[in-house]
Amino acid sequence: xxxxxxxxxxxxxxxxxxxxxxxxxxxxxxxxxxxxxxxxxxxxxxxxxxxxxxxxxxxxxxxxxxxxxxxxxxxxxxxxxxxxxxxxxxxxxxxxxxxxxxxxxxxxxxxxxxxxxxxxxxxxxxxxxxxxxxxxxxxxxxxxxxxxxxxxxxxxxxxxxxxxxxxxxxxxxxxxxxxxxxxxxxxxxxxxxxxxxxxxxxxxxxxxxxxxxxxxxxxxxxxxxxxxxxxxxxxxxxxxxxxxxxxxxxxxxxxxxxxxxxxxxxxxxxxxxxxxxxxxxxxxxxxxxxxxxxxxxxxxxxxxxxxxxxxxxxxxxxxxxxxxxxxxxxxxxxxxxxxxxxxxxxxxxxxxxxxxxxxxxxxxxxxxxxxxxxxxxxxxxxxxxx
Ligand SMILES: Cc1cc2nc3c(=O)[nH]c(=O)nc-3n(C[C@H](O)[C@H](O)[C@H](O)COP(=O)(O)OP(=O)(O)OC[C@H]3O[C@@H](n4cnc5c(N)ncnc54)[C@H](O)[C@@H]3O)c2cc1C
Numbered sequence: 035x036x037x038x039x040x041x042x043x044x045x046x047x048x049x050x051x052x053x054x055x056x057x058x059x060x061x062x063x064x065x066x067x068x069x070x071x072x073x074x075x076x077x078x079x080x081x082x083x084x085x086x087x088x089x090x091x092x093x094x095x096x097x098x099x100x101x102x103x104x105x106x107x108x109x110x111x112x113x114x115x116x117x118x119x120x121x122x123x124x125x126x127x128x129x130x131x132x133x134x135x136x137x138x139x140x141x142x143x144x145x146x147x148x149x150x151x152x153x154x155x156x157x158x159x160x161x162x163x164x165x166x167x168x169x170x171x172x173x174x175x176x177x178x179x180x181x182x183x184x185x186x187x188x189x190x191x192x193x194x195x196x197x198x199x200x201x202x203x204x205x206x207x208x209x210x211x212x213x214x215x216x217x218x219x220x221x222x223x224x225x226x227x228x229x230x231x232x233x234x235x236x237x238x239x240x241x242x243x244x245x246x247x248x249x250x251x252x253x254x255x256x257x258x259x260x261x262x263x264x265x266x267x268x269x270x271x272x273x274x275x276x277x278x279x280x281x282x283x284x285x286x287x288x289x290x291x292x293x294x295x296x297x298x299x300x301x302x303x304x305x306x307x308x309x310x311x312x313x314x315x316x317x318x319x320x321x322x323x324x325x326x327x328x329x330x331x332x333x334x335x336x337x338x339x340x341x342x343x344x345x346x347x348x349x350x351x352x353x354x355x356x357x358x359x360x361x362x363x364x365x366x367x368x369x370x371x372x373x374x375x376x377x378x379x380x381x382x383x384x385x386x387x388x389x390x391x392x393x394x395x396x397x398x399x400x401x402x403x404x405x406x407x408x409x410x411x412x413x414x415x416x417x418x419x420x
Pocket of ligand 1: 043050081082085188194299320327329330332
């Protein structure tokens with residue numbers, strides 16, 4: 035199956051990385067995105083080692099290391115600033131064989147765009163897909179039609195192609211908390227420049243981690259009712275209110291944020307789904323398994339999807355449908371438990387059952403750092419490149 039033409043809908047992390055891998059494997063690839071200009075939603079992302087290894091496999095290890103932050107340690111602090119746990123990440127890095135990289139989303143997306151050796155058609159909103167014996171046809175709002183042998187739907191959490199694949203609508207679910215995120219210049223009075231610091235308390239978090247360009251990617255999260263309004267003019271006031279009385283670095287961070295360059299999403303997830311494939315159409319990334327960010331694995335799973343899709347398309351020669359069925363089986367087994375684990379963690383962190391969150395706070399101060407890194411390692415090592 036070497037002369038395949040593959041249509042990818044969505045130029046996010048998942049669609050772009052899959053496009054690079056499929057091109058490298060010798061396939062013809064066309065990527066389409068609905069936006070007029072590619073600008074990622076959100077400021078940063080922490081790529082754990084399983085995601086970084088996929089980029090290494092694509093030959094992108096070096097550019098990734100250039101834009102990634104150097105994160106040697108992880109610290110949990112109580113909201114007042116008291117240190118709960120100080121975790122050296124080197125044992126983890128040695129165990130899994132690759133350091134994780136927090137990275138600015140714009141840098142990651144630009145790096146992927148730069149390394150996709152083809153054209154990305156912007157301003158093409160896909161509105162439907164059909165398939166028959168001969169292949170697939172994607173239809174776009176602007177009247178364009180794209181024909182290929184198979185279609186990869188990497189169209190994100192609000193995927194419209196998911197309904198086609200599943201033959202029913204599955205809506206993402208609000209998981210009960212709001213996340214503010216952005217970038218600020220690194221400054222030692224905020225946090226040590228090689229450390230991911232997480233302040234916890236009142237079922238909320240305030241966190242900073244180093245990304246390339248001497249910046250911290252920061253986020254705050256707070257349990258809130260659904261439907262609160264995101265108004266940049268109010269971000270600082272909101273955060274001052276929610277984090278009143280928290281440690282000095284948290285207050286300084288709020289003072290320094292630039293509300294115009296922040297995102298404030300309500301956190302949703304979706305799944306586990308029973309299916310990712312219909313014939314010659316395959317879901318990839320958030321379209322198939324939108325994951326709460328509390329494990330830092332959503333983007334990493336999208337990267338793994340692309341790797342495995344490429345692998346089955348290059349190593350099986352029975353039929354496209356057969357290769358996609360193998361892809362589906364493999365990826366449901368891997369990504370669905372990650373969706374569930376991330377949801378459980380989100381609930382634990384954000385006080386779904388306040389007693390469980392209280393126990394977690396207690397555990398943070400007593401836990402052996404090796405237990406923390408070994409739990410992270412387990413998730414990483416369950417991936418395809420261990
Ligand atoms: C606050 C937050 C923090 C996170 N932190 C992490 C983290 O630390 N680590 C991690 O690994 N993951 C993290 N994630 C998850 C990660 O962001 C996602 O899993 C990842 O972006 C999914 O990539 P994707 O390519 O599947 O989808 P997306 O990045 O959403 O890309 C989808 C693309 O499809 C396009 N599109 C949509 N519909 C159409 C259409 N009809 N026609 C054409 N184009 C279309 C969109 O414009 C978009 O460009 C986080 C998520 C959030 C919300």
